[in-house]
Amino acid sequence: MPPPCCGYLSQYTHHHLVAFLLTFFSYVLLHASRKTFSNVKVSISAQWTPSVQNDSAPAFSPGETWQNNHLFADEKEATLFLGALDSIFLFSYAVGLYLSGVIGDRVNLRYVLCFGLCGSAIVEFVFGTLTEWLRIYNVYLYCVLWVLNGLLQSAVWPCVVAVMGNWFGKTGRGFVFGLWSACASVGNILGAVLASSVLKYGYEYAFLVTSVVQFAGGIVVFFGLLTSPKEVGLSLESDTGLSPVETDTDSHRPLMSDEEDEGELYGRQNQSIQQLDEPPAEAPQAVGFIQACCLPGVLCYSLAYACLKLVNYSFFFWLPFYLSNNYGWKEAEADRLSVWYDVGGIIGGTVQGLISDFMGKRAPVLALSLAVAMGSLVGYSHSPNDQLINAVLLATTGFFIGGPSNMISSAISADLGRQEALRGSQEALATVTGIVDGTGSIGAAAGQYLVSLIESGLGWMWVFYFFIVMTGGSIVFIFPLLFSELRAMWRDRRALRRQL
């Protein structure tokens, strides 16, 4: 008998691989351009302000080189404005997520994804490159463009999760999605590399390169992406909703991978290809927004994710600043160290996804991980001034916070959008993903503001207390689901014992 992993993988074709890679890199490119913006902030604020001088010394001449740009009086004001742009972006992104999920379930996912990628690439080009070439520095123009960018970027996430949900069934979803949700972290790394390699030519070229690469990604997606196995005549993965693996006879099949079974699988595929030669069945109808909100688990997971994304994004935005501020480490060192949080998140998401696949339940894994996360936050807040220990603690925190966060935003969103209550008759994947991630983004946007407020008023220690409380909050929201899942598990086990 071949090892189970090969059977596990044999259900996948090259179409699966391409769909995985295309959706993965779509989001990588998107997150890379987001990271570019945070990495060129220093250059942009230098461009927007005149040179600072001591009061006594005369201004530098010639004026056209040192004094001519007066969008802001000094870099502090420019930094405030850039922070405001971040908040504007997150809010419009959140609003856009609610809308674009609904659109994604009604229009072809490929078109929406391509539109989101190319559209936001064009807006970023105008924001960063065109305004610089034409020397138009205007606060209102920047704000309008960044709102537009948030709306366009929000089209991407629900679409890529929906495409992934179409291709990868519940059997291996936790693991595949855990691996796949590394895309945000990979995007951060790619963005940092791209930005730092062209920044010396001017910040406008950092925007130019990332936006052109993103546009090219949109074109590739347009020509290459299959949004669903149905498009090439493969059947959808057997989806039996949220029932556990043990009692699910259908999803046992690929795990066993006997030759008969494989034959049966291929037979089934051929059959479905033949079936598709006949006129296809009527396309499933999309659910409404309210209806999607009322699906079991959607509201709870959305609120839990709002708390969790707040903590997760606060780490993303504030960690390098905290490290250089609190420990006095150089900015480059702090940047390098903060990568460990991402690494922990990637591993955490994959491992926890794998565990939840085998258990057939997600909520217990999440709750346990979050409970440990509260402890690791306490530990991290007391980290000594040593980069190695700090990196280890950071990776641990990333494992327990980033992992669940990645899982809710991808695997669980896909579970929720393809659950039993819909009976496969309705398109809800993108809508549900949009609701979960949109609520999360509102939490993240609020967190941006709250963290700076708490930090300036009460100090960093209270920021960590705030994080701990928020993590606890997400456990509270998961609790009803945890309770019902544990009860179901208990019932199944008892039924199994009775059979024996």
Next chain:
Amino acid sequence: MKAGCSQRKLEVFVFIFNLCFYASCQVNKLQICRLCSGTVPNATEVGHFCFKSAGTIDGRCCLSNYNTTDPEHIIGLDLSNCSLVHVEDLQGASTAVIIDLSHNPIVNISDTTFQGFIDLIYMILPEDIVCPGGNTSWDKVSVKDGNRVCQGQKNICNQTGQLSTNCPENSLCAPYGPGFFECSCADYYHGYKCLRKGEFPALQVFGPLGASTVVISFLLWVTQRRKAKSL
């Protein structure tokens, strides 16, 4: 492509700007030489200087004969005994080596009046007027015959040609008139605040990118979407 286009536009704009600016300079120069009646007297310092350096006297100015690009290159300016109360715009004479403003009831001179007067090495002022940029900007300041004489402009930059602490990153300090310095971008640096280095290799970046986009799109279309059915 767009970069080139916008840059060309910018060049045209700068060219037009220069034309206008140059024309206004010409007018300014003549006005300076006619600020007061008469010509440069032979007996004064400026007269001696002009004779020694074989210049041409035009009104109150001494023009250089050796400068072929600019026929009105002022090397000396003598505005002594002109009843000047305010000295405002002398920028047309920024190439002057010697300036005489003695015997004028001047109240005070703004610091920035002599900004950009790089070649100025000898100045005669009424006694109660301090040398522009203060005494520290000159090698020697003396009072002679009721006039203040400022001699030998000091270089405010510690050492020309080296990255100076006076100037921000990526720029070099250069003298820019008495008490002034200029920060011009160091080699390879350019743009606002000298933040940019080198030219962006557009072809090397976008050529391979465009080519690989086309190839990948084609390959994926052939392997993935060619047989796709619309749902």
